[in-house]
Amino acid sequence: xxxxxxxxxxxxxxxxxxxxxxxxxxxxxxxxxxxxxxxxxxxxxxxxxxxxxxxxxxxxxxxxxxxxxxxxxxxxxxxxxxxxxxxxxxxxxxxxxxxxxxxxxxxxxxxxxxxxxxxxxxxxxxxxxxxxxxxxxxxxxxxxxxxxxxxxxxxxxxxxxxxxxxxxxxxxxxxxxxxxxxxxxxxxxxxxxxxxxxxxxxxxxxxxxxxxxxxxxxxxxxxxxxxxxxxxxxxxxxxxxxxxxxxxxxxxxxxxxxxxxxxxxxxxxxxxxxxxxxxxxxxxxxxxxxxxxxxxxxxxxxxxxxxxxxxxxxxxxxxxxxxxxxxxxxxxxxxxxx
Amino acid sequence: xxxxxxxxxxxxxxxxxxxxxxxxxxxxxxxxxxxxxxxxxxxxxxxxxxxxxxxxxxxxxxxxxxxxxxxxxxxxxxxxxxxxxxxxxxxxxxxxxxxxxxxxxxxxxxxxxxxxxxxxxxxxxxxxxxxxxxxxxxxxxxxxxxxxxxxxxxxxxxxxxxxxxxxxxxxxxxxxxxxxxxxxxxxxxxxxxxxxxxxxxxxxxxxxxxxxxxxxxxxxxxxxxxxxxxxxxxxxxxxxxxxxxxxxxxxxxxxxxxxxxxxxxxxxxxxxxxxxxxxxxxxxxxxxxxxxxxxxxxxxxxxxxxxxxxxxxxxxxxxxxxxxxxxxxxxxxxxxxx
DNA sequence: CTGAAAGCGCTTACAG
DNA sequence: CTGAAAGCGCTTACAG
Numbered sequence: 001x002x003x004x005x006x007x008x009x010x011x012x013x014x015x016x017x018x019x020x021x022x023x024x025x026x027x028x029x030x031x032x033x034x035x036x037x038x039x040x041x042x043x044x045x046x047x048x049x050x051x052x053x054x055x056x057x058x059x060x061x062x063x064x065x066x067x068x069x070x071x072x073x074x075x076x077x078x079x080x081x082x083x084x085x086x087x088x089x090x091x092x093x094x095x096x097x098x099x100x101x102x103x104x105x106x107x108x109x110x111x112x113x114x115x116x117x118x119x120x121x122x123x124x125x126x127x128x129x130x131x132x133x134x135x136x137x138x139x140x141x142x143x144x145x146x147x148x149x150x151x152x153x154x155x156x157x158x159x160x161x162x163x164x165x166x167x168x169x170x171x172x173x174x175x176x177x178x179x180x181x182x183x184x185x186x187x188x189x190x191x192x193x194x195x196x197x198x199x200x201x202x203x204x205x206x207x208x209x210x211x212x213x214x215x216x217x218x219x220x221x222x223x224x225x226x227x228x229x230x231x232x233x234x235x236x237x238x239x240x241x242x243x244x245x246x247x248x249x250x251x252x253x254x255x256x257x258x259x260x261x262x263x264x265x266x267x268x269x270x271x272x273x274x275x276x277x278x279x280x281x282x283x284x285x286x287x288x289x290x291x292x293x294x295x296x297x298x299x300x301x302x303x304x305x306x307x308x309x310x311x312x313x314x315x316x317x318x319x320x321x322x323x324x325x326x327x328x329x330x331x332x333x334x335x336x337x338x
Numbered sequence: 339x340x341x342x343x344x345x346x347x348x349x350x351x352x353x354x355x356x357x358x359x360x361x362x363x364x365x366x367x368x369x370x371x372x373x374x375x376x377x378x379x380x381x382x383x384x385x386x387x388x389x390x391x392x393x394x395x396x397x398x399x400x401x402x403x404x405x406x407x408x409x410x411x412x413x414x415x416x417x418x419x420x421x422x423x424x425x426x427x428x429x430x431x432x433x434x435x436x437x438x439x440x441x442x443x444x445x446x447x448x449x450x451x452x453x454x455x456x457x458x459x460x461x462x463x464x465x466x467x468x469x470x471x472x473x474x475x476x477x478x479x480x481x482x483x484x485x486x487x488x489x490x491x492x493x494x495x496x497x498x499x500x501x502x503x504x505x506x507x508x509x510x511x512x513x514x515x516x517x518x519x520x521x522x523x524x525x526x527x528x529x530x531x532x533x534x535x536x537x538x539x540x541x542x543x544x545x546x547x548x549x550x551x552x553x554x555x556x557x558x559x560x561x562x563x564x565x566x567x568x569x570x571x572x573x574x575x576x577x578x579x580x581x582x583x584x585x586x587x588x589x590x591x592x593x594x595x596x597x598x599x600x601x602x603x604x605x606x607x608x609x610x611x612x613x614x615x616x617x618x619x620x621x622x623x624x625x626x627x628x629x630x631x632x633x634x635x636x637x638x639x640x641x642x643x644x645x646x647x648x649x650x651x652x653x654x655x656x657x658x659x660x661x662x663x664x665x666x667x668x669x670x671x672x673x674x675x676x
Numbered sequence: 677c678t679g680a681a682a683g684c685g686c687t688t689a690c691a692g
Numbered sequence: 693c694t695g696a697a698a699g700c701g702c703t704t705a706c707a708g
Contacts, residue, residue: 002701004700004701004702005701005702006701006702016701016702016703017703017704020701020702020703020704021703021704024703026704048701048702049700049701049702051700051701051702052700052701052702052703053701053702053703054702055700055701055702056701056702056703056704057702057703057704
């Protein structure tokens with residue numbers, strides 16, 4: 001049904017070997033043969049059969065990507081970055097979405113291994129504590145890079161945002177602009193990023209001589225509704241709260257909306273800083289200050305790192321690369337100092 | 339290096355044929371053999387080689403998806419829907435992003451054909467006027483479904499949002515709440531969706547006895563900056579403009595931000611309605627009324643339609659399925675009628 | 677510069 | 693219930 005090199009060979013009265021070589025730019029082939037083969041291939045609308053080629057060469061020219069959720073600004077942007085690198089190196093991208101389910105994560109990894117991907121890019125589901133399925137990838141000797149949602153449990157290459165420093169900068173900024181009692185809406189403690197951002201928050205307080213009050217740290221599991229309730233509860237209890245630092249921008253935006261609905265002025269009474277610098281920061285009123293995250297760049301670097309690993313067969317296998325972040329100050333944290 | 343059925347056969351002293359059959363649940367195999375094969379396979383950490391299997395069976399169990407931009411709410415949500423259907427039917431998804439470039443679109447389609455995908459889901463780049471590469475897919479007899487970004491140039495299955503009716507409803511609502519001079523920020527005229535939304539706008543005006551003024555229809559090519567300028571220009575020229583209907587929510591949000599920056603009250607002086615009902619509608623202040631679009635559902639239906647086509651080999655090949663939309667009224671169009 | 681032959685890992689019609 | 697053999701479409705070491 002589909003056109004094969006055999007068909008082309010037949011049409012030209014030459015051997016399939018020669019057709020294959022001509023198509024692949026093998027140097028041995030005469031210019032004349034090459035041209036006629038390419039012409040006929042085009043005329044017959046030939047497309048190489050990747051499966052056959054991969055089976056033979058043991059290279060699938062595809063990489064697998066596993067993310068918790070495609071429909072999020074961060075991951076869809078990261079995917080763009082990955083795609084860019086992959087495509088310019090002639091790789092296909094197989095994308096799977098775990099919906100934060102470790103079970104699905106396991107299943108997808110297994111089917112990507114069956115698809116014989118040449119490498120794997122994984123951003124862990126937030127509930128992924130069980131490490132066996134990741135460990136298995138390592139044992140399979142399939143090149144692997146974790147990005148953003150990483151874990152210290154694995155000795156693999158990792159690409160992360162500058163979580164600690166970014167958070168530290170954000171909270172220092174809040175303190176510098178007069179905040180004395182700062183809430184942190186934090187993320188799942190299975191993720192290195194959450195923990196690092198929390199560390200940044202704590203260290204910044206300490207560095208400025210402020211006390212860390214665990215009651216002001218509320219794990220929200222990335223859920224806006226939880227954040228909303230926490231803010232209401234905490235502000236009722238401690239009316240002197242004057243700053244909020246959130247583990248991501250969704251929670252930052254939710255904080256602003258919640259405060260507004262409570263009649264609390266942002267930033268006059270409470271300043272807010274998020275993390276991510278997503279487009280929603282510019283839509284909410286007042287605009288949300290945030291730590292710029294560079295999701296596309298993170299995806300880009302992760303893919304780069306993976307390709308390096310695939311090409312060089314480098315033996316080092318536990319690097320960590322951090323993509324720099326910057327604090328972007330907007331209206332939500334521009335408190336008038338009195 | 340990787341474990342194959344031959345290795346398992348060797349380990350058990352049986353033939354590869356039997357191993358294959360046992361693994362695939364062939365009824366002929368004795369319960370005993372099946373069990374021991376599965377045990378050993380697990381123990382040896384065996385993963386079937388999809389490439390070999392596909393080459394043999396002529397089924398790759400993968401579908402290709404081509405979208406203009408992964409990092410957008412609409413497409414990332416649609417991808418989720420697609421993924422859901424694909425996975426529950428044991429299909430892998432190959433995703434490509436064209437960045438609105440017809441050249442890349444062509445290239446990706448070609449490489450997806452090489453990857454021998456069992457079917458193709460395409461949302462056209464906005465500049466795609468040249469139809470040859472799509473036509474080639476049809477000729478290749480690869481099942482194809484266009485979704486959202488469709489074109490009437492092709493006789494294929496299409497899944498669309500309820501563009502005409504949705505737009506009609508939105509504009510009727512604007513008129514019903516007192517708007518008399520309504521601007522439309524429109525999309526690229528290569529896309530059926532843009533044209534249908536524009537038609538909806540025009541028909542709604544006519545149905546209410548209002549005149550269609552072409553000067554009030556501004557093609558923005560989905561670009562917020564263009565929208566911003568258009569609004570400034572038009573409101574300068576026609577201060578009696580009292581409504582804006584935008585082809586998507588990004589432009590709707592941009593309209594609100596622009597009007598606010600001009601000191602024009604929304605909705606008191608100008609009402610705004612967008613299209614899409616994306617999360618940003620609830621973030622902007624005032625919240626943006628919009629036509630609910632159901633991107634995930636569109637992806638879901640498109641994938642369903644593709645699988646049906648792949649399974650039934652149905653000969654009908656030019657259906658159009660429209661996913662219903664609803665108008666969601668929020669503050670941006672709740673003008674106080676005097 | 678070109679061809680014949682082997683083989684990648686799997687599935688399946690055929691035979692028993 | 694199980695096995696031997698052929699073949700999917702390609703690539704490549706070997707030979708000339």
